[in-house]
Amino acid sequence: MAEIKLSDSRDLTRIERIGAHSHIRGLGLDSSLEPRSVSDGMVGQLPARKAAGLLLHMIKSSNVSGRAVLLAGQPGTGKTAIAMGMAKSLGADTPFASLSASELFSLDISKTEALTQAFRRAIGVRIKEEAEVIEGEVVEVQVDRPATAGVAAKTGKLTLKTTEMETVYELGGKMIEALGKAKVQSGDVIAIDKVSGKVTKLGRSFSRSRDYDAVGSQTRFVQCPDGELQKRKEVVHCVTLHEIDVINSRTQGFLALFTGDTGEIRSEVREQIDTKVAEWREEGKAEIVPGVLFIDEVHMLDIECFSFLNRALENEMAPILVVATNRGITTIRGTNYKSPHGIPIDLLDRLLIITTQPYSEHEIRQIIDIRCQEEDVEMAEEAKLLLTKIGVDTSLRYAIHIITASALACQKRKGKIVESEDIRRVYELFLDVKRSTQYLMEYQSQYMFSETEDADEEANTMIS
Structure with missing residues (x-):
């Protein structure tokens, strides 16, 4: 008899990757916009965070749009971290678009089109x-499953009630599936859109809450709805102008958002959309939400892009532009002229400049503590002190990179807590910039295309 193998079934769970700024939860400000020394994953940089907080307050109150801010500072001083903190503090409704300036030179579309798409991705329409x-509140969910699978469709009944009435609804297959996906059970307060059939879980009913109930910290308790079960409600959708552009410029419509290949969008389409959005605003159907566009390593943009940004910021529907750079006085790309931060003076004059300062030894230690917690690495006190000294002597980024590598070295020797010996082992294996440069200067004659005199003499002797 042939052996029947059952296929393995696994739960699909989202993989949470630990990034360089995954520990950032916000800007770490109190209610009066004063920065705390350590909060929301942010450490130090108090003046810069306070300035970013003021800007954030202006964005949330919708009093400002079309402004530009420059985050300037040395490498590894938390410029991108501040931008990520702003993104987290804005919330889900305010759009935040992020790109690196070097991305524009690797796309199939023109630079100005890529910047236009980025700008419109940062402008929301409510x-x-x-x-x-x-x-209503779910009293009972009954699902009748057929005895033999595949012969008949599932059927069921849903009993909903408000403070004034109670009704039983017959359920079809799609509705049963929607309720199952939302994990609806008796005692939940739900809303069902009659047109789309979308089920939204509003929370648990107060009448069903008991001290002994096992509920998570994220569970919301709400009152049982009053009045009739069927109501006309105002529904708010938040989309970006770029999403509207894509849907209206492609034959496949909404599916074009998932294909990724948006290509260049004709200016006529954008003009029609802007006119329609303006009409909706006058009728009170829509509201413009200017968001934030963050451009990292802005010195990589060329003079054409800077000219475009100058003009784009004057548009009435421009977002807040936040740019970051770690360059000093350097050449403006596309010209022979030098300028502070590699940005033309006319654009620099439009920017509010926020500077970041190098971290102190105490602040580096606090950041290492936060990163160890984020990367789930247990480290001894001596090892943290050694890692802090390495961070001061080399760079904060190098010290942070060592954390996971030292945890792996600890695993190899079957240890549970990372000790100083693990840090030293990894420090010997991976060079930092200073040691790498020193090694290069010692052995540069043995490298290809070395331009030193010794290398030239050696080459001449080989030829002769």
Whole structure:
């Protein structure tokens, strides 16, 4: 008899990757916009964070748009961290678009088109519309499953109630699936969109809350809805102008958002969309939400891009532009002229400049503590002190890179806590910039295309 093998089934879970700034939760400000020394994953840089907090307050109050801010400082002083903190503090409704300036030179579309798309990705439109909604507390969910799979469709009943009425609804296959995906159970307060059939879980009913109930910290308790079950409600959708552009410029419509290949969008399409959005604003159906566009390593842009940014910032629907650079006085790309930060003076004059300062030894130690916690690495006190000294002598980035590598070295020797010997082992294996430069100067004659006199003499002797 042939052996029947059952296929393995696994739960699909989202993989959380630990990035360079995954520990950032916000800007770490209190209610009066004063920065705390250590908060939300942010350490130090108090004046820079306070300035970013003021800008954030202006964005949230919608009093400012079309402004530009420059984050300038040495490498590894937390410029991108401040930008990420701003993104987290803005919330889900305010769009935050991020790109690196060097990306523009590796795309199939023109630089100005790529910048236009980035600008429109950072401008949100809050569209309001009325919808028929069934809203109530779930009394009971009954699903009748057929005895033999595949013979008949599932059927069921859903009992919903408000403070004034109770109704039983017959359920079809799609509705049963939607309720199953939302994990709806008795005692939940839900809203069902009549047109799309979308099920939204609003929370648990207060009447079902008990001290002994096992519920998570994220569970919301809400009152049982009053009035009738069927209501007309105002539904708010938040989309970006770029998403509207893509949907209206491609034959496949909404699916074009998932294909990735947006290509160049004709200016006529954008003009029509801007006119339509302006009409919606006048009618009170839509509201413009200027977001934030963050451009890292802005010195990599050329003079054409800078000229475009000058003009784009004057548009009435421009987002807040935040740019970052670690360059001093350097050549403006595309010209022979030098300028502070590699940015033309006319654009530099439009920027509010926020500077970041190098971290102190105490601040480096606090950052190492946060990163050890984020990367789930247990480290001895002596090892942290040694890593702090390495961070001061070399760079903070190098010290942070060593954390995971030293944890792997600790695993290899079957240890549980990272000790100083693990840090030393990894320090010997991986060079920092200073030691690498020193090694290069010692052995540069043995490298290819060395331009030193010794190398030239050696080459001459080989030829002769």
